[in-house]
Amino acid sequence: MRGKVYLVGAGPGDPELLTLRAMRVLQEAEVVLYDRLVAPAVLELANPLAQRVYAGKELGQQECVQSEIFRQLLFHARAGRKVVRLKGGDPMVYGRGGEEWAFLAGEGVEVEVVPGVSSALALPGLAGIPLTLRGVAGGFSVLSGHAQGGSLPELAPYARSDTLVILMGVKERVRIARELLRLGRSPQEPIAFIEKGSTPQERVVVATLGQVAAGELEVQSPAVWIIGQVVRLRERLHPASVLQEAQLKTLSIAETVR
């Protein structure tokens, strides 16, 4: 039997945001290699008999480097297993999905991509922030805020986008905000951070770019950062109602149990 690797998007956190195909592939998996950004509730949906391999990188833990991930994927695929490589959001947006596919293709291993709901798009939407809005934002850009060797990613090509979505930008938020101001964005521009989006711990922080640059904002990682006038729409949309409904459901379950 020939093994196969599925590059599967786990979505932003809420297990109900998995796709039907991701769910099917997870339930048929023999091995699941998962990242730090994959929610435990999603991992629980995998075939209970599947071998689970943690492939994340975390401070203070032994670093599981990319070459070790390559080695594991190849090992299990060559042993004829159905391998799910589970990544937060969509597997081909950051997270090195393209690199893993290229490596495996080069080794003759069959690969299939199972797209996921990207945190960059879905979390703003759920929070009442459309990335595009007629007359306000005609397009948007997504970029990483992760600094490599002390230097920020190049922001200039994206600084003029109507809407900016920055992933992995919590740690460098002050430097990024100052650089965006230098590149011409306004300190009055509204911004939002969505922490732990789509999970029960979700918290949305709304402020201005100037406040971020001044170091006035406490934000916890992981968070999606949105910059642009579209953030203003959130006030009009009462997204709190969705949360209230979820809380009511929890309450009624508790009452039923009693």
Place this chain on the structure above:
Amino acid sequence: MRGKVYLVGAGPGDPELLTLRAMRVLQEAEVVLYDRLVAPAVLELANPLAQRVYAGKELGQQECVQSEIFRQLLFHARAGRKVVRLKGGDPMVYGRGGEEWAFLAGEGVEVEVVPGVSSALALPGLAGIPLTLRGVAGGFSVLSGHAQGGSLPELAPYARSDTLVILMGVKERVRIARELLRLGRSPQEPIAFIEKGSTPQERVVVATLGQVAAGELEVQSPAVWIIGQVVRLRERLHPASVLQEAQLKTLSIAETVR
């Protein structure tokens, strides 16, 4: 009973790319208002008893204007019904999800967003084109190529992005390509159009930006257009294998029937 409107993302076309929540909400729907870009196979998954209302806009047909969509959503919600507003891709990326939510919130109607897999991200990924790739593309931009009153959308703020994804740009592809060349992109830059992505009719056209500008490319709408060096990765990834597998499945079903 209070009605409610669900703004639901139908994904790029393949029904298996619906989220679990979208599936649940569709099966509980009493009314489904759907767009032109929603695949028939997705619509078939809705509650068979649900009233189906076509809310698309097509040339040569009577235009169902946005105010009529607003009116229908409000009418059914006020009648206490569970209304699904089904949109291609993600409901808050283009498609006026933000506007519909704002309108309904202003009328006191409860709204819930159910994110979808965005065609802008998932279709390139499925076709072997990651939107980001270490050392090649650090970020990407998504914009609309739809001309309003004869004039193109403003491309300049996005023209320097490592990867560009243009939706609704088939009709104006020659003008857009010429404008991008004028703004400094190279005529040798690789591009891809993905027609009818994730459906059995999918077709991927790979060329250069210069060829598009010269009017050498035949492309059918709807298609997602990707511009950038990431397109080169596709050759290395053998995505044809996925298609072959799908064809084999169809064959084996046909043989079983015999």
